Amino acid sequence: MSDTTQRTQWSSSLGFIIACVGSAVGLGNIWKFPYIAYENGGGAFVTIYLLAIFLVGFPIIVAEMVLGRHAKLNSYGTFKKLSKDNKFWKAVGLLCIFSATAILSFYSVVAGWTLDYFWNSLVGNFSTMTFENSGERFGSFVGNGYKQVFYHTLFMIFTAFIVLKGTKGIEKAVKILLPVLGALVLFIAGVSFYNYGASETFSFMFHFDFSTITKHGVLEAVGHAFFTLSLGLGCMIVYGSYLPSNVSIVRAGIWITILDTLIAVLACFMMYPIIFGTKMEVNESAAILFTTLSVQFNSLPGGNIIAALFYLLVAFAALSSTISLLEPVVSFIDETYNIPRKKGTLIGSLLVWFIGVICALGNGASDFFSHLALMDKLDYITSNWTLPVGGMLIALFAGFFVSKKDIQAEFSQAELTKFYPLWNICIRYISPAFVLIVILYKLGVF
Ligand code: PFF
Secondary structure (H helix, E strand, O other): HHHHOOOOOOHHHHHHHHHHHHHHHHHHHHHHHHHHHHHHEEEEEEEHHHHHHHHHHHHHHHHHHHHHHHHHHHHHHHHHHHHOOHHHHHHHHHHHHHHHHHHHHHHHHHHHHHHHHHHOOOOOOOOOOOOOOHHHHHHHHHHHHHHHHHHHHHHHHHHHHHHHHOOOOHHHHHHHHHHHHHHHHHHHHHHHHHHHHHHHHHHHHHOOOHHHHHHHHHHHHOOOHHHOOOOOOOOHHHHHOOOOOOOOHHHHHHHOOOOOOOHHHHHHHHHHHHHHHHHHOOOOHHHEEEEOOOHHHHOOOHHHHHHHHHHHHHHHHHHHHHHHHHHHHHHHHHHHHHHHHHHHHHHHHHHHHHHHHHHHOOOOHHHHHHHHHHHHHHHHHHHHHHHHHHHHHHHHHHHOOOOHHHHHOOOOHHEEEEHHHHHHHHHHHHHHHHHHHHHHHHHOOO
């Protein structure tokens, strides 16, 4: 670690939980989950997703935090230290850094979309938009690669600034803004139910027809469980590394898992009633956050202000996730190459910004970049492959390779008797086997 840096610690247990919830709750819940669950036919997909969250996600959250707190290093440093320089595990550490860099590159571009919708809602540009033409408006925006470069740049500047200044400010802001976002999501879901009814949404979400699910869908559900809980790339290793020893990792893990899942399901309840109620044509499912809500807000008094507030809060939720994606990259640069944090932040942010620019330009700016379709590729590779594989390896590492004594040191006495034995079985067998079966199934082995 460079000598200009001291390892910071979270201000309190609550501060830590809030920062982790801030990392987990983001575009994955509000933008991505509703559209992939919609694409994959609802109920059956949601069931696989929930199974993955509780059987795989939750045990791995705990594993990542345990490893990070024990090693007090970034993800690469953690693997290096705890494996005593083993080449394979160091490569897994590098895979984590790759995933963080790749995800942040396209995530920041999508986060930029919310800034555009914030601004245009605020100035009233959507006041005459209808469900018939909201798709067109979205299409013309995402077809404009240069505009997206602008918003992506803004977003990366905010992210880098916060990572540089430390986590205190963001902890405070998340503490206030996330509950406000949660309340607003609940309110909007209520408005959608009131305007368009709830029955079709419920039957879609809780209709367990497993014939609707494809091989791709199964892998996507599991991959998304990793994405939404910020797992499989060492983000929770890094956050755990700043965690004082008296804080319960198990309790933090439970809160993160429950709140994250709740927001994702509620986000579906905001959009689906509109889609079903208006029989709107969904050409581009990745657009539903923008095409449904931006119009529904017009039915409310002061709708444009509520809309602006909503998109701003979504941007904020995305920001608390982007900082948690940049942090692993910066702490890797800092701790591996002994580069001061300021310079490390600059290097990491510029690299991510550059890849993000290629992603953004792929959205209609030129044929060359469109053919490259880097954004879709990075999303697909990370969400479906590098996160589940990384997560499975993290589980095996914690379950079999790190000494039992080191792992047990991170649990309290009560947790060691009540929680640890079950967790140990999950992390050694159930979670890795679950991911492996899904991967083999996708590869066509059975
Ligand atoms: N969990 C975030 C979301 O659902 O939007 C995305 C994310 C953040 C993924 C941090 C991975 C990560 F390390």
